[in-house]
Amino acid sequence: VIGLWSVPLLFALPLALGILSLLATPAWRPRTIFVGLPLLATASIGVLAGLVRDGPSVYALGDWLAPLGINLVLDGLAVGMILMTTLVASLCAVYARVYLRDYPAATSFFWPLLWFLWAGMNGIWLAEDIFNLYVGLEVMGLAAVGMVALRATPQALAAAMRYLLAALLGSLAYLLGVALLYVTYGTLSMAGLHEAATANPTTHVALAMIILGLLLKTALFPLHAWLPPAHGGALTPVSALLSALVIKGSFYILLRMWLVLGPEVTPVFTAQLLGVLGAGAVFYGGWMAWRQHQLKQLVAYSTVAQIGYLFLFFPLVTGTGPEAARLAWDGTLMIVISHALAKGALFLSAGNLILAVGSTQISHLVGISRFRPMSLFSFGLAGISLMGLPPSGGFTGKWLLLHSAILSGQWWWLIVLFLGGLLSAAYIFKVFRMSFREGPQIDRSVTPPLTLDVTALILASLAILIGLTAHLPLFWLRLGSVFGAG
Amino acid sequence: MSGSLVFAWSGVLLFGLGLFGFIVHRHLLRRLLAFNIMGSGAFLVLVGLAQDGRGVDPVPQAMVITGIVVAVASTALALVVFRRWYRTSGRTDLPEDT
Numbered sequence: 001v002i003g004l005w006s007v008p009l010l011f012a013l014p015l016a017l018g019i020l021s022l023l024a025t026p027a028w029r030p031r032t033i034f035v036g037l038p039l040l041a042t043a044s045i046g047v048l049a050g051l052v053r054d055g056p057s058v059y060a061l062g063d064w065l066a067p068l069g070i071n072l073v074l075d076g077l078a079v080g081m082i083l084m085t086t087l088v089a090s091l092c093a094v095y096a097r098v099y100l101r102d103y104p105a106a107t108s109f110f111w112p113l114l115w116f117l118w119a120g121m122n123g124i125w126l127a128e129d130i131f132n133l134y135v136g137l138e139v140m141g142l143a144a145v146g147m148v149a150l151r152a153t154p155q156a157l158a159a160a161m162r163y164l165l166a167a168l169l170g171s172l173a174y175l176l177g178v179a180l181l182y183v184t185y186g187t188l189s190m191a192g193l194h195e196a197a198t199a200n201p202t203t204h205v206a207l208a209m210i211i212l213g214l215l216l217k218t219a220l221f222p223l224h225a226w227l228p229p230a231h232g233g234a235l236t237p238v239s240a241l242l243s244a245l246v247i248k249g250s251f252y253i254l255l256r257m258w259l260v261l262g263p264e265v266t267p268v269f270t271a272q273l274l275g276v277l278g279a280g281a282v283f284y285g286g287w288m289a290w291r292q293h294q295l296k297q298l299v300a301y302s303t304v305a306q307i308g309y310l311f312l313f314f315p316l317v318t319g320t321g322p323e324a325a326r327l328a329w330d331g332t333l334m335i336v337i338s339h340a341l342a343k344g345a346l347f348l349s350a351g352n353l354i355l356a357v358g359s360t361q362i363s364h365l366v367g368i369s370r371f372r373p374m375s376l377f378s379f380g381l382a383g384i385s386l387m388g389l390p391p392s393g394g395f396t397g398k399w400l401l402l403h404s405a406i407l408s409g410q411w412w413w414l415i416v417l418f419l420g421g422l423l424s425a426a427y428i429f430k431v432f433r434m435s436f437r438e439g440p441q442i443d444r445s446v447t448p449p450l451t452l453d454v455t456a457l458i459l460a461s462l463a464i465l466i467g468l469t470a471h472l473p474l475f476w477l478r479l480g481s482v483f484g485a486g
Numbered sequence: 487m488s489g490s491l492v493f494a495w496s497g498v499l500l501f502g503l504g505l506f507g508f509i510v511h512r513h514l515l516r517r518l519l520a521f522n523i524m525g526s527g528a529f530l531v532l533v534g535l536a537q538d539g540r541g542v543d544p545v546p547q548a549m550v551i552t553g554i555v556v557a558v559a560s561t562a563l564a565l566v567v568f569r570r571w572y573r574t575s576g577r578t579d580l581p582e583d584t
Contacts, residue, residue, distance in 0.1 A: 131549055138556045142563055149567055156573040158580055161514065164564055168521050169508065175553060176501065178527045182546065185534040
């Protein structure tokens with residue numbers, strides 16, 4: 001019973017809290033997390049319990065049947081994304097409650113936007129039809145743009161505007177693709193499309209529109225230009241939410257679409273092209289991250305690079321054997337989740353370091369290791385996962401992708417994985433080299449509140465822990481997918 | 487069939503025109519208008535293509551209504567951000583826009 005109640009709660013609750021917090025006075029708005037976080041955590045555990053006990057299922061909202069009603073899908077992938085969102089967003093919310101005390105103007109609108117963002121994301125993870133994916137994408141995207149604009153400086157407003165234009169263009173292209181698919185097959189349901197889809201020109205045009213739109217929203221190289229100013233320039237908890245979770249929303253839709261349309265429709269050439277763009281993102285993003293002088297810009301370019309790894313999924317599952325495809329699925333999802341944890345931790349700890357030295361410049365971090373070892377330790381733990389060193393989640397993900405590439409005989413992706421790891425090491429160590437250097441400039445630092453350090457450390461530790469216990473999440477994530485387990 | 491395709495092709499034309507305007511123009515209001523024209527094009531494709539003798543299909547119409555709501559909300563948000571941007575920077579376009 002709890003399992004069934006949790007499903008609608010997952011997006012009805014954040015929506016309700018979003019509206020309630022808009023009605024409340026600014027002082028009351030942060031307090032919505034006392035209701036929201038425990039309830040959402042309970043609901044997330046509820047759907048996980050439902051999945052473990054009953055296996056994957058489809059939930060008809062209000063017992064209305066599709067196409068008039070809305071169906072929600074509860075398979076391993078959806079539940080995994082929900083748990084990831086609850087975990088990362090809750091910690092970011094706790095962080096934000098303390099961090100935003102210095103930004104009284106921003107704090108009153110952060111909370112409604114956070115709840116709308118959360119509702120949009122949960123809507124995407126649960127959607128069973130491609131039109132509700134569009135609605136979720138828009139709710140999430142508009143809330144994210146609002147969050148980028150919170151700082152209200154000219155730079156933040158320009159970044160928000162650029163982000164908004166890219167997001168609008170992307171979602172219209174996606175919508176046109178959805179329209180073509182509906183007209184061709186007369187259904188919006190993913191299960192229906194999976195059965196009906198065949199290779200024909202209309203489907204390929206629709207697929208092309210959907211891919212282009214989603215690539216723009218996921219900021220895959222060379223469509224990434226909007227990401228670094230938006231993610232790097234936002235308030236720290238916003239940066240963490242955007243980089244860790246929001247870009248996964250559009251990637252998740254692409255992943256679902258690719259599997260829904262199936263191997264007959266999805267061309268190997270397109271898959272290889274997506275892989276090549278991913279490789280370009282890994283190299284370009286890593287190189288640009290290494291060249292940055294501002295700490296948060298470095299972390300933002302690191303996101304551009306890490307997005308690239310996710311796109312190795314497509315060449316590794318298209319036209320390869322079942323074993324290679326299954327490894328690619330496991331590896332990609334491991335990277336999705338561990339990147340969410342690690343990038344959240346990296347942004348939060350970078351924010352703590354910036355608070356400590358009072359400057360966003362990497363060169364001003366000289367000597368900080370003596371004063372803020374804990375912030376630096378979180379930064380390092382998260383860095384280990386991003387570099388892909390054992391025993392982190394990033395390592396497990398890359399290791400699985402590496403196996404998949406060897407099994408399918410596509411050795412060229414190994415170069416991407418190897419050089420990408422080296423580039424990540426280069427930009428992470430750039431920060432470390434500065435912080436361990438002894439310099440006369442700084443002889444004291446501001447001590448950020450303990451909560452800020454603790455939330456960053458929890459996220460960073462989880463990014464390592466998930467690598468040690470990878471078999472369990474991976475088993476659940478396979479439930480109900482075409483790579484089904486057991 | 488040809489009657490319904492007129493609407494669909496007009497939609498494609500509008501979408502293309504809007505896309506052209508979106509890419510060519512630098513003034514943010516013009517880009518926003520171009521986005522709205524693209525949106526209308528997409529809605530016209532959706533409604534126009536679905537009417538091919540199967541009678542009136544309510545699903546695309548419901549989708550278009552939802553789409554219009556989304557477009558209105560996006561336009562409102564874009565206008566608010568644009569107005570703040572104009573007030574703080576005095577510019578009507580984005581810096582170093584290529």
